[in-house]
Amino acid sequence: MLIWNLLFLFTPKYGDLSRYQKRIILSCLDFLVSTFSIFLAFTILYNIGHTLELFALFLPLITGYIVFKVVIFQLFGLYRPVLKYTDLSFLSTISKSVLFTSVIGVFLINLFADRFISESVIIIDGLISIVAVTALRLTIRSVIKSLTILESDSTEKQKLVIYGAGSAGYQLSQSLEQNPEYRLLAFVDDNPEMQGRVLQDVPIYSPHYLESLYKEESFQTIIFAIPNLTIPRRKEIVEHLKALPVQFKTIPTFGELLSNQASLSQIRNINITELLGREEITPYQSLLRVNITDKAVLVTGAGGSIGSEICRQIAQLQPKCLVLFELNELALYTIDMELREQNLNVPIYPYLGNITDKGHFESILKLHRIETIYHAAAYKHVPLVEMNPSIGVYNNVAGTLITARSAIDCGVKNFVLISTDKAVRPTNVMGASKRVAELLIQALAAQNNIGTIFAIVRFGNVLNSSGSVIPRFRKQISEGKAITLTHKDVTRYFISIPEAVSLVIQAGAMAKGGEIFLLDMGNPVRIYDLAVKMIELNGLIPEKDIPINIVGLRPGEKLYEELLIDKNNSNNTQHPQIFYGNEPMLSWEMLETNLENLLYEAKEKNSEEVVKLLKILVPEFNHPLKEVLVS
Template identity: 45%
Template sequence: MLGLFSRRQRQWFKVAIDVAITSTALLAAFAIRLGTFPPPDPVVILWILPLVLGTRLPAFAWLGLYRENLARPGGGMPLRVLTGEAFSLLAVSAPLFLFQPPGFPRSVVVIEAALSTALLIAGREVMTAVLMSRLRRSRRREPVIIYGAGNAGVQLAGTMGQDANQEFWPVCFVDDDPVKQGGRIDGLEVVAPEAMSAVCERYGVKRVLLAIPSLPGWKRRSLIERLVAQGLSVSSVPNLIDLVSGRLPLSKVGEVGAGDLLNREEVPPDEDLLRAEAAGRSVLVTGAGGSIGSELCRQIAALGPKVLVLYEISEPALYQIELELAQRFPDLRLAAVLGSVLDQERLTAALRAHEVESVFHAAAYKHVPIVEQNPLPGLWNNVVGTWRAAEAALRAGVSSFVLISTDKAVRPTSVMGASKRAAELACLLVGSRAAELAQCEGRSAPRFTMVRFGNVLDSAGSVVPLFRRQIDAGGPVTVTHPDVTRYFMTVQEAAQLVLQAGAMGKGGEVFLLEMGEPVRIADLARSMIDLTLAATGRRIEIRYTGLRPGEKLHEELLIDSSACEPSAHPKIFRAREAAPAPAAIGERLHELEQALIAQDLPAVLEVLKELVPDYSPAGAVEDCAVTGRSGLSFEPRQPASAPRVAVGP
């Protein structure tokens, strides 16, 4: 009911309650002391009551008793009432004992102070219990702790307090800063981490909202693990990049992402490098509706390009990204072009019509088992598509072309990995031709650069959304091998790496991000299960299924690590790797294209091995459209070597 009134009205309501309790306690004190009611001289009450209220109410206000929320007063309320009462008693007793007014028993003020103290504390406790019960029954809000009493936490608490439809009810802040501990912010007490257990027991808290968006990755992981170990579920406000970019509001509380479990800090971008290839320029992104392409478009849009061309073969994906960007950036010039990178004439026309200066080539088939059982369309799209896109960029006179590649291109065992290495070689071929033409014409050459990613967290087809769906369904969570590892990066890091590589590239280099140590997929699965089930008591099985066709146990980032050198960014490295002569690359690419046109899989694989000598398929490569076989995406290449494991609290 109090939620219907303004904050000032609620404060006056609490003052009125204190006036009523003080008046009642004073009358009761006279009755106890004199043994009669009403007192013989009622006029005495008319001058003693204002004196008591005139000292007590300002003391309570100064102690914050009228600023607190009665539904969550914290553990310091009784002490503050006692402090205010003591101050009032001293302030009133001193003149009474000095002047000794006739007919007034001085012990009345002592009795009144004792009675009002008990009544004020009891009254607040009763009101708190009633309000908490009403909140739980009517709004069905879940009590939560906000971890972090900084700006993000305070804004989050304020948002929840103003929104009647919020599902969470914050009961206190937890903060590591000793200066903040013991204080109150917007009526919420700030407690130390050590006091969390008592707060959880008192309010029935089973969830913590992590409100420290700038917390480094390795510290975030450690904190989450500590909270999960206490049997708490953890949700999180958006990370700092999402907040700054405006992609997500602070009030968007969600489950902790797998990115929070990375045991390293996110790599911050160099703002000058980010802006160099996007701000004020005409930019085209192929595969603009995909996981990487769409994030790339968001970050480019935020940098203020002259025009952003979205080139995408999927109509629904193109519609979604165009709609999102148009809503978020109403002044941005957008062109949504429906087309395939294999359509060189259409892509060239789009590049010329919009006078594109920078191209980011994200269009590709990337799911290893799918490409493994569909090698012909996979190679056609990834290799020939990249080759034609690069040729279109050269013909249209763009200044830079960045290919998004993968760590699976290094000593590949899959068709997808081999296709991306062949795409890198196609880029090198066109780049060498561009340099020759520029030298003949006496102008600067367009730059053709490659970027290699590890696995991108939460991208379409990655293990993270798969694990999340399996956990929500009650398990089992499937992992291919207990020792399989992968390099991981966030989608924001991936997009920033692409933009910065475009600015730093001189042509022919491969850029890669310092991603720390590879992550064991089994450990990632365990962490996600623990995080989800911490407060439920349930357990979920991890089932090892065996490596699938084309999959490797461990990935690498470089063909030759000695070719790696630093770049203008301390966490981004560049490499110039050994490659066949451009003429040899061109010859093999033409042979590959002809074999693909003929749908001759043996010839295609033979040319692919000549083009990518490091390609060593783990087994026979078949096209499911020809063989009629099914279930190849989930058919293990080798049996699992570990038993099933149940994970949970």
């Protein structure tokens, strides 16, 4: 240890040397090793005295041969790899270089010294050179590693465990080896044949040993190094290990690796969405392309959580053109730039505008001869619409009516309304406004002699959408604040944004006219349990490190969301996760008068009348008038 400390104190740091200086040093060391190698080859064939005589007699020839060997090392690229990170891949380069110089060496002996020196000297020298030059590099790498560790001993290292001792785990351990901030304690693997063995001088344990290992030497992080780990298995592992106060991280999935979105060394926190999601069914490509490929497509609300993902997926399906329609300037700029940077060879046209501006909207439909519309623009945040009922209703209802009528007038072939589970027996203004939007689409679709096929797609909460609980919880945890929850027993259905959008596009392709398609949302999630899992994934203890405060249900908020799919009131489609419901509807004649009155009162900001008319149009709407505010 004393020797290492002296080396550390009096040797210039390896990282401080320039690349040129490192090459010069390594070349000089190769020269010395090559000199030792040829000398040893002579002494093996001849005695030491005769070896010295031959060296004195043929010193210029031997020196030239050694210099030539180092030059060949340079020409063959032996000095290109970064020695600190290299593995045994340089052995091939060394072997080729030595073979080449040995051939030249035999030629030189036959030319100048065939009566004095045997060709066997060159053969023995070649074998010794391969071993010695390889050993030199491995020794230097080991010394650099030891000095790096010594240099970083003053800093506290993060101890971690890799879950998965396969090829991904091995590659990850090699990456971590170069990072002085981490110390790999162990691998764990489900395969009994791997348990008890050693990888990279690190032991491999059973997952059941982790709690004992933590008691022996506490670690901070478990990294999942299994790219094809299924969601159910990941849930099972995290649930089994939740008692450990550690962070859970993961390497990218196979999909991310294959699409070059990430590399194996990019470690990230496990997202709660990866535990809530489910194994997605492969999309039906034929359905995805029906209304998009080689067609002019427009998306309203193109900058929102759902709208932007619709745009991403549409852009991958080779539309004739993609029109982005959005009220928010920053949101429109962001999605426009994102799509353009992908160089997908799809014409993209961004438009700022309000869906209630009929003239502006129709001019865009006519200019681009739009064939398919995905109507995602809406005010969707329950508390905000509850506080601004007139504005919310006018935007959601008038906006849908104007875009739908414009679609009919401009000859648009397909129109898909994005709706919500909150439209089912609504208890808030937002949900009721979306149900009215559904009713007017149903009524328009039932009219004769229209060329537009209308469809409605209804689904629940999407993971990580703007304003949803997950980003809010994540922010509160990162800031060390208490998580605020409205009720301990609140449950919600969740679906990932990409899966929801894929199902929306496929559902729209199956429309005949006026159907309400329902997406299978899986099982409901208790939001309190969700908060607890998010805290545990960050290596913290619920209620101790991060409190959970129950603040009470907000106006219009449900304790339980309605089940979207009632088997007695829904029908199967060709897709196992898409159904269509048998929902009550009103004819346009029955709907028109109340709808006109609703929009008039909303425009006049008469919120009490707006709620009364919503109750007439949607009899199942359960909402106390006293909670209506001003707008």
